[in-house]
Structures are given as structure tokens and as C-alpha cells.
Amino acid sequence: MKRWLPVFLLLALVFTSASALAQADFASTAVAEYGQNVAFRLEGVVAEPVERVDLFLQPVGVERPFTIQAIRVTQTANQLVANVDLDPMDASLPPFATVRFWWELQTAVQTITVPEETFYYEDNRFTWRKLAAGDVTVHWTGNDAELGQLAAEIVAQSRATLDDILPPTAVSPLNLYIYPSTGDLRSGLRLADRDWQNGHTDPSLGVLLVTAVNPLTAADELSRAIPHELAHLRLYRLAAGGDFPHWFEEGMALLVEGFGEESGVLETAVAAKTTLPLLNLCVAFPEDANEVELALAQSASLLRYIQNQFGDQALRQVATAYLGGASCEAGLTQTLDMPLAQLNVDWLADVAPQPAWQTFLAENGLWLLLILASFAFFAVLLQSGLQKK
Numbered sequence: 462m463k464r465w466l467p468v469f470l471l472l473a474l475v476f477t478s479a480s481a482l483a484q485a486d487f488a489s490t491a492v493a494e495y496g497q498n499v500a501f502r503l504e505g506v507v508a509e510p511v512e513r514v515d516l517f518l519q520p521v522g523v524e525r526p527f528t529i530q531a532i533r534v535t536q537t538a539n540q541l542v543a544n545v546d547l548d549p550m551d552a553s554l555p556p557f558a559t560v561r562f563w564w565e566l567q568t569a570v571q572t573i574t575v576p577e578e579t580f581y582y583e584d585n586r587f588t589w590r591k592l593a594a595g596d597v598t599v600h601w602t603g604n605d606a607e608l609g610q611l612a613a614e615i616v617a618q619s620r621a622t623l624d625d626i627l628p629p630t631a632v633s634p635l636n637l638y639i640y641p642s643t644g645d646l647r648s649g650l651r652l653a654d655r656d657w658q659n660g661h662t663d664p665s666l667g668v669l670l671v672t673a674v675n676p677l678t679a680a681d682e683l684s685r686a687i688p689h690e691l692a693h694l695r696l697y698r699l700a701a702g703g704d705f706p707h708w709f710e711e712g713m714a715l716l717v718e719g720f721g722e723e724s725g726v727l728e729t730a731v732a733a734k735t736t737l738p739l740l741n742l743c744v745a746f747p748e749d750a751n752e753v754e755l756a757l758a759q760s761a762s763l764l765r766y767i768q769n770q771f772g773d774q775a776l777r778q779v780a781t782a783y784l785g786g787a788s789c790e791a792g793l794t795q796t797l798d799m800p801l802a803q804l805n806v807d808w809l810a811d812v813a814p815q816p817a818w819q820t821f822l823a824e825n826g827l828w829l830l831l832i833l834a835s836f837a838f839f840a841v842l843l844q845s846g847l848q849k850k
């Protein structure tokens with residue numbers, strides 16, 4: 462053992478100094494200008510001539526790193542400097558991603574890996590105001606200092622609502638960006654080679670992107686957009702990137718934003734008896750713009766009906782059935798234990814406007830019954846009184 466000790470110590474010294482060199486002697490930075498450029502820079506001392514410098518970057522959640530060879534490299538008196546300017550599009554950097562990056566240096570005798578650093582690829586075309594509330598960070602622009610607090614409160618409410626009607630899941634930490642206009646939001650996505658899909662942002666980005674265009678209506682806009690987008694984000698996380706049936710996903714998002722009760726398109730269709738069969742939501746979700754609007758209104762309305770009739774847990778169960786692999790139709794029929802055709806009839810009966818006399822009866826039936834009963838009672842009394850005479 463004693464004979465090996467010096468060798469062991471020597472080896473330990475070599476390894477510690479090699480890693481100390483890699484850890485301590487490099488400065489590795491990235492400065493991102495959203496949609497334009499990311500400037501990477503490496504500075505450090507390397508005793509041997511460096512033959513090749515490669516930069517690796519990997520957004521969190523992306524499978525493979527993107528790699529690029531540094532051309533602008535100088536090494537004088539062991540001081541190495543490498544610079545890389547990268548067009549974010551070339552590396553397909555997702556907006557709002559946390560990006561890990563590291564360098565590999567080739568010398569004639571070894572490869573040195575510089576410890577990784579990270580940067581946050583945020584849309585920094587704006588000067589964002591920031592408010593952190595627990596694990597939620599709100600970013601917004603403009604002069605309204607209160608908007609962040611308001612938005613944080615809406616996030617908290619939306620989370621509570623979604624906790625009740627979805628299987629347990631959390632999106633934490635959560636970043637919320639409130640853009641000053643739809644144009645700014647969309648250009649932000651396009652600068653990262655993304656765009657809206659079906660009218661909203663890609664939930665795989667993992668951030669909430671909404672707009673508050675008008676300070677006077679901001680509260681209203683946010684109290685619709687935040688729960689809607691958060692529902693999409695949570696459903697995406699629940700399905701681990703898979704899909705819920707479209708009617709369920711969009712219906713849920715519309716339900717939590719409070720859409721549906723006052724939907725003119727649904728009222729008109731119910732009155733004209735032109736609602737779509739519920740089965741169509743599953744097997745033939747329309748593509749025509751007018752029909753899409755009706756199908757979405759029906760989706761939200763059906764979910765509200767299920768919630769009112771069977772409770773929040775029924776909505777959770779439908780989601781759980783879908784996550785368990787149930788078909789679009791079976792998710793409903795298994796949970797509610799009735800055929801879709803029956804559900805269609807019951808739902809329609811619930812949303813159909815009742816004739817005025819029916820409504821009157823439903824609201825005042827008990828009183829009418831009491832009045833009638835007392836009339837009958839007096840009639841009997843009167844008759845028996847007459848008979849005695």
C-alpha cells in the first residue's frame with residue numbers, strides 16, 4: 462500500500478489541478494439580443510496551443526445540442542479568446558427558453574470541456590416591469606404600476622379554478638408576459654420562427670403570453686386570457702406533450718375563461734335546432750370558420766353542463782379517462798355512464814330556451830299549487846256547508 466501512495470497522490474494532484482484549471486480559469490458569457498443575435502465569448506488561460514474551439518448550446522427540453530465551431534479564436538501568451546455570433550434562428554432557439562451552453566477546446570493532447578453556463582432567451586425588445594409573487598413572475602410594459610399585481614391575482618384564481626376541474630398538475634415556476642399589443646406578441650413569436658397556432662401560443666414554450674392592449678379594459682382582457690392560456694399549458698403538461706381531444710382541450714380553456722353562457726351563436730343554433738350532434742365534436746370537428754365557432758361554443762357549454770349536473774370531479778374524471786387512453790367518445794360515455802345520444806338530448810334540454818309559461822311554472826309552480834289546493838279546500842268546505850243546510 463505504501464508503495465502506491467505517492468502514485469495515488471500524484472494522480473489526485475493531476476486530476477484536481479486539471480479540473481481546477483477548467484473550472485477557475487475561464488470566463489464564458491452569452492449576451493442575447495432577441496431575434497437578432499447571441500454573442501458568446503470565452504476567455505481563459507490554456508498552456509498548450511488550442512487547435513479547435515467548439516461551442517455547444519442546448520435549450521432545456523431540447524434533445525440534442527446545437528454545435529458550432531468558433532472561427533474567431535486568438536491565443537497569445539496562453540491567453541485564449543473565442544467569440545461566436547449566432548443568429549438565434551440558425552439554432553432554432555425557442556423563445557423564453559433557458560439555454561445551456563459550454564465549450565470544448567481541442568489541443569494536441571487533450572480535450573478541455575469548459576463548465577456549462579446558461580442564459581435566458583427572453584424577448585428583450587421591451588423594458589419589462591417585473592413582479593414576483595411566489596413562484597409566479599409577471600412581466601409587463603407601460604405605465605400602469607398596478608397591472609402586475611392584478612395579473613398575479615388572476616393567475617392565483619385561475620390556478621385554484623383549474624385545480625378543481627383538472628387532475629393534479631402544476632406549472633411552476635410560471636412566467637407571464639403581458640404584451641402591449643397582439644402585433645408585438647406575434648412578432649415576438651415570429652422572430653423566433655414561431656407563430657400562433659389556432660389563435661394562441663404554443664404551450665410547449667412553457668410561458669404564458671397574453672396581451673393587454675387597452676389600460677381601461679386590461680382587467681377584463683387578462684381575466685379571460687390568463688385562465689385560457691393557463692388551461693392550455695396545464696393540459697399540455699398533463700398529456701406530457703400528447704393530445705387531449707380538441708373539443709375537450711379548447712372547451713376547457715373556454716370554460717375557465719367564462720365563455721359560453723352568453724354565446725349568441727349557440728343560442729341561435731339552439732333556437733333554430735341547428736346545433737351539431739355531440740358526436741361530431743369527436744369525429745368531425747368542423748373546419749369552416751362559422752361552424753368552428755359553434756362547435757367551440759357547444760364544447761364549452763357541454764363541459765359547463767357536465768360540471769353543473771355531475772360536479773367538478775366529473776370533469777376531472779373525463780380528463781383522467783382521456784389520459785388513460787380512452788377514445789374521445791368513451792371518455793364521456795364511461796365517465797357519465799350514458800350513451801352520447803342521451804347526453805346530447807339531456808344537454809340540449811338544459812340549454813334550450815323554455816317557453817314563457819314553462820319558465821313561469823318552474824319558478825312559481827309551488828305557489829300555484831298551494832293556491833289551487835286552497836281553492837279546492839274552500840270549495841269542499843262550501844259544498845259540505847251547503848249540503849248541511
Ligand SMILES: [Zn+2]
Pocket residue numbers: 661689693711714
Ligand atoms: Zn384556446
